[in-house]
Amino acid sequence: MAAATVIGIPAGLALLYVTPSGVVTFGLGAFLIAYGGYCLIKKSLTATAERPLLHGRGWVLPFGFASGVLGSAYNMNGVPVVVYGTLRRWHPERFRGTLQAHFLISGVLVVAGHALGGLWSKESLILYGYSLPAILLAIALGSYFNKRIPAAKFDRYLYIIIMALGVLLLFPHSSSLSN
Structure with missing residues (x-):
């Protein structure tokens, strides 16, 4: 799996460079749904x-390969591995070990690919810094709700939210508000 992922990483980076952003956004929306x-x-x-x-x-x-493409294009390299493991009926220990090894290898390579591909800029790092409070708030809210909502319902709500975010990405957004 790691070898196929390594081959998919440059393909995902190429996707980002040659595909119009609207198509990439639409693809991400469809993927989330x-x-x-x-x-x-x-x-x-x-x-x-x-x-x-x-x-x-x-x-x-x-x-x-899909893990490499999705990892370098959308930072979602784990989804194909989870789907594959589920369809192969891996035991939890194998699931955990495979995911940990896979995330280590692919995560390092995706970050290196983004850096070598010129995707890091001063502006992107500043925007990331601005997003940290929202990320920390989301983590806190997720932990809060996770403790208060039964696991099965929490998972169901989470997947419905993921699908709703995907639907939102399917529709083009204007960059400015109209009067």
Whole structure:
């Protein structure tokens, strides 16, 4: 999986450079809707299956490649790995170990690819700094709600929010408010 991910990283960076931002944003929106929908139905999908839905080991290549592309284009490299592991019916220990190793390898390579690709700028680092309070607030709110909402409902609400964000990305936004 790691080798296919490494091949996918430059493809995701190229996607960012050659594809108009509106197309990339629309693709991300569609992806979020598909992922949220998948997460909502994955338990029933895997519960009805008597054995893993992906039998051949060859499936690791497209999922690994997709992880590289999505990681370098959208910083969502884990989604294909989670989908692959779910469809292969990995045990929790294998899931955890695979995700940790995968995130370490792909995360370092994606960050290096972004830096080498010129995606880091003074402005982007400043904007990131400005976003930190919102990120910290979101973490605190997530922890607060996670403790007060039963896990199954929390997950369901989270996936619905992910899908709603995806829907919002499907519609073009104007950069200025009209009077």
